[in-house]
Amino acid sequence: MKKSGPGKYILIAVCVIFVALFLVLPLVFVLVQAFKDGILPYLANIGDYYSLKALGLTLKTMVICLVVNTIIGIIAAWTVTRYQFALKKVLTTFLDIPLSVSPIIAGLLYILTFGRSSVLYPFLSSHNINIVYAVPGIVLVTIFVTLPYISREVIPVLEAKGTDEEEAAALMGAGALTIFRKVTFPHIKWSLLYGAVLCAARAMGEFGAVSIISGHLRGVTNTLPLHIEILYNEFKYAPAFAVSSLLVFLAIVLLIIRNVAELQGKKREKEV
Amino acid sequence: MYVELKNVNKKFGTHEASHDICFGIEKGKLVALLGPSGSGKTTILRMIAGLESPDSGDIIIDGKVVNDVPASRRGIGFVFQSYALFRYMTVFDNIAFGLQVQKKDKKYIRERVMELIRLTGLDGMEKRYPNQLSGGQRQRVAFARALAPSPSLLLLDEPFAAVDAKVRHELRSWLKNMIRQVGITSIFVTHDQDEAVEVADEIIVTNLGRIEQIGSPVEIYQHPATPFVAQFIGNSAVVEDYGRFRGFREVEGLPHAIVRPEYVEAFKQDNEKYRDLIDYAEEGTVEDIAFRGSYLEVKLNVCGATLTTNRSLERRELQKGEKMYVLLYRLYVFDHDRAQLLENEELKGLEIVGG
Ligand SMILES: Nc1ncnc2c1ncn2[C@@H]1O[C@H](COP(=O)(O)OP(=O)(O)O)[C@@H](O)[C@H]1O
Ligand SMILES: [Mg+2]
Numbered sequence: 001m002k003k004s005g006p007g008k009y010i011l012i013a014v015c016v017i018f019v020a021l022f023l024v025l026p027l028v029f030v031l032v033q034a035f036k037d038g039i040l041p042y043l044a045n046i047g048d049y050y051s052l053k054a055l056g057l058t059l060k061t062m063v064i065c066l067v068v069n070t071i072i073g074i075i076a077a078w079t080v081t082r083y084q085f086a087l088k089k090v091l092t093t094f095l096d097i098p099l100s101v102s103p104i105i106a107g108l109l110y111i112l113t114f115g116r117s118s119v120l121y122p123f124l125s126s127h128n129i130n131i132v133y134a135v136p137g138i139v140l141v142t143i144f145v146t147l148p149y150i151s152r153e154v155i156p157v158l159e160a161k162g163t164d165e166e167e168a169a170a171l172m173g174a175g176a177l178t179i180f181r182k183v184t185f186p187h188i189k190w191s192l193l194y195g196a197v198l199c200a201a202r203a204m205g206e207f208g209a210v211s212i213i214s215g216h217l218r219g220v221t222n223t224l225p226l227h228i229e230i231l232y233n234e235f236k237y238a239p240a241f242a243v244s245s246l247l248v249f250l251a252i253v254l255l256i257i258r259n260v261a262e263l264q265g266k267k268r269e270k271e272v
Numbered sequence: 273m274y275v276e277l278k279n280v281n282k283k284f285g286t287h288e289a290s291h292d293i294c295f296g297i298e299k300g301k302l303v304a305l306l307g308p309s310g311s312g313k314t315t316i317l318r319m320i321a322g323l324e325s326p327d328s329g330d331i332i333i334d335g336k337v338v339n340d341v342p343a344s345r346r347g348i349g350f351v352f353q354s355y356a357l358f359r360y361m362t363v364f365d366n367i368a369f370g371l372q373v374q375k376k377d378k379k380y381i382r383e384r385v386m387e388l389i390r391l392t393g394l395d396g397m398e399k400r401y402p403n404q405l406s407g408g409q410r411q412r413v414a415f416a417r418a419l420a421p422s423p424s425l426l427l428l429d430e431p432f433a434a435v436d437a438k439v440r441h442e443l444r445s446w447l448k449n450m451i452r453q454v455g456i457t458s459i460f461v462t463h464d465q466d467e468a469v470e471v472a473d474e475i476i477v478t479n480l481g482r483i484e485q486i487g488s489p490v491e492i493y494q495h496p497a498t499p500f501v502a503q504f505i506g507n508s509a510v511v512e513d514y515g516r517f518r519g520f521r522e523v524e525g526l527p528h529a530i531v532r533p534e535y536v537e538a539f540k541q542d543n544e545k546y547r548d549l550i551d552y553a554e555e556g557t558v559e560d561i562a563f564r565g566s567y568l569e570v571k572l573n574v575c576g577a578t579l580t581t582n583r584s585l586e587r588r589e590l591q592k593g594e595k596m597y598v599l600l601y602r603l604y605v606f607d608h609d610r611a612q613l614l615e616n617e618e619l620k621g622l623e624i625v626g627g
Binding site for chain 1: 321322323342343344345346347348349350352354356357358359360361369370373374417421
């Protein structure tokens with residue numbers, strides 16, 4: 001390698017200081033605040049009835065979101081890369097909308113679509129379907145907000161791979177499912193996992209859209225981020241930080257899963 | 273005819289990739305689709321396989337119109353230009369794939385795969401992944417994989433394009449022998465005329481989405497049906513104003529002529545064997561001599577035109593600038609769509625060595 005001047009070290013220093021100030025320090029403060037009174041009060045704060053309810057709702061939302069978006073993401077990626085059709089550009093643009101639109105707007109859109117002022121409302125209420133200010137609404141907006149994460153990871157991989165392996169398999173008489181399982185899936189599994197981790201992390205952390213549509217019913221429609229906000233607004237700092245630390249831990253677990261998976265993937269990639 | 277295409281047309285947008293394609297292939301033949309890049313060879317192959325569907329016309333395999341039969345039901349073996357080996361499967365699994373799809377029993381699959389591995393000389397490679405193989409080995413795996421389900425038709429798209437020149441020659445004769453041994457009707461695509469001539473029983477020449485000529489390698493060499501074929505095949509040079517050469521009069525409406533090395537004979541001025549022919553020869557000057565491995569390629573200036581002839585290494589040495597006598601046996605004269613072979617009138621009726 002070329003001998004590098006002081007530039008390298010200056011750049012490294014800039015990155016490290018930036019990350020330390022903007023990421024590590026706040027995280028450390030959260031943990032310090034959470035554990036300020038020791039481990040028992042901490043556990044009490046987390047084990048609080050409403051906190052556990054919020055955790056349950058968050059996990060439930062995340063899992064549904066993950067399942068739906070994985071299926072939709074794979075189908076969308078497949079469609080966009082394997083077929084030519086008139087509105088393809090429009091479709092890919094729409095897929096990216098959740099990334100560019102503020103989540104608040106996503107929440108409002110769903111209120112408008114399913115709320116009291118909507119043309120659908122008479123139908124929904126006569127069938128006892130509650131979406132707004134209820135769990136289904138929370139799940140729907142979260143799916144909306146996290147929609148692009150998986151397809152965005154998978155599309156470039158499918159595009160780069162080309163179609164000839166699939167054509168070869170089809171020529172040998174393989175059906176669509178066999179082709180996907182044995183030929184396509186091995187190519188996309190790491191990007192799929194990566195997308196899924198991003199999707200899960202985002203689903204757990206979503207605040208804006210959920211805040212609009214949830215109605216903040218404690219123990220019913222409160223997710224972890226909403227619960228934290230309520231605690232904070234009530235000046236219950238220690239519980240707020242304790243629950244925050246829970247979200248941080250969940251995020252860290254996801255990051256670890258991702259890194260391990262990536263490492264495994266790289267290792268296998270080298271063998272293959 | 274085992275495979276037949278009848279008036280097949282295919283457009284991509286406004287681009288005519290196949291125009292009124294008609295040909296038939298007999299069972300057991302090894303046929304080459306030969307043409308420059310972009311002339312529509314791959315498109316024809318993909319339509320036969322069912323990977324593209326023609327806009328109009330019929331594709332008939334073994335007496336049945338297969339236009340509406342999906343690729344997966346046509347029972348065709350296909351070797352892709354890029355091989356398209358399954359990257360995440362071992363050599364064994366690659367070859368076994370078609371048999372597994374057919375739900376053959378494990379023992380049969382194992383035997384069949386090992387038989388193909390032996391046949392293609394891949395012994396000991398069965399646990400490797402495609403990117404642990406050389407280009408030539410990958411080509412063999414692709415071939416074995418296509419053959420494993422015992423298809424009745426084998427299609428190969430530029431099967432040698434991705435291997436380096438040294439291996440290519442060896443693989444060509446290997447593939448030819450292998451196809452003979454298996455006895456399968458095969459169509460392969462190539463843009464390399466040497467490859468087509470060396471490997472195929474029959475050659476279909478394509479250009480701009482059309483078929484220019486169908487025939488045996490010898491026919492195509494000796495009797496090119498169109499100006500394109502004449503120029504594309506062999507080492508051809510185009511000469512204008514060919515009426516200047518002895519024994520040739522310009523034909524009405526056919527102003528251009530193609531001269532191939534085989535049409536030209538050059539001999540030293542003191543050559544005894546050709547002495548009687550001096551009266552029919554032109555005088556030419558050696559412009560350039562190039563060594564081509566087993567012969568010399570000699571360029572001569574004759575009446576202001578440059579003609580090329582091939583000279584055996586057994587004959588006497590030449591110098592640049594040397595004056596020689598040059599005989600022109602025949603020309604291939606043409607205009608846009610019309611062409612004919614033109615014999616040297618003065619040589620007609622003479623018994624000529626090499627003529
Ligand atoms: N899927 C496609 N979409 C658009 N154009 C295509 C497609 N496939 C082939 N073509 C065009 O058709 C012409 C013939 O292509 P091809 O059959 O691949 O030629 P060859 O194999 O002789 O090089 C080329 O000009 C190519 O650009
Ligand atoms: Mg091609």
